[in-house]
Amino acid sequence: MANHKSSIKRIRQTIVRTERNRFYRTRLKNIVKDVNSAVEAGNKEEATAAFKVANQQIHKFVSKGILKKETAARKVSRLHKSVNAI
Numbered sequence: 001m002a003n004h005k006s007s008i009k010r011i012r013q014t015i016v017r018t019e020r021n022r023f024y025r026t027r028l029k030n031i032v033k034d035v036n037s038a039v040e041a042g043n044k045e046e047a048t049a050a051f052k053v054a055n056q057q058i059h060k061f062v063s064k065g066i067l068k069k070e071t072a073a074r075k076v077s078r079l080h081k082s083v084n085a086i
Contacts, residue, residue: 024066031057032079039082051083 002008031054038047055076061067067075 021066024061027057028061028067032075035079035083039086042086044086047083047086051079054079
């Protein structure tokens with residue numbers, strides 16, 4: 001266990017950030033999975049709607065600092081390409 005006040009605070013901050021990041025990572029996986037499942041089913045309308053939600057959420061994660069801009073652009077580009085291929 002830490003002895004200094006600053007290290008105790010750092011431990012608390014790490015716990016909070018870890019929980020927050022786990023939530024966003026899981027949310028991101030589910031968003032991508034929704035789009036991919038709609039694409040595999042061949043449902044253009046559902047895939048387009050899921051892509052619209054995914055695009056908004058991924059860019060929101062960029063503004064919150066969860067994802068880097070290039071990572072978000074890559075994910076959106078791949079999803080868009082798969083939706084357009086239907």
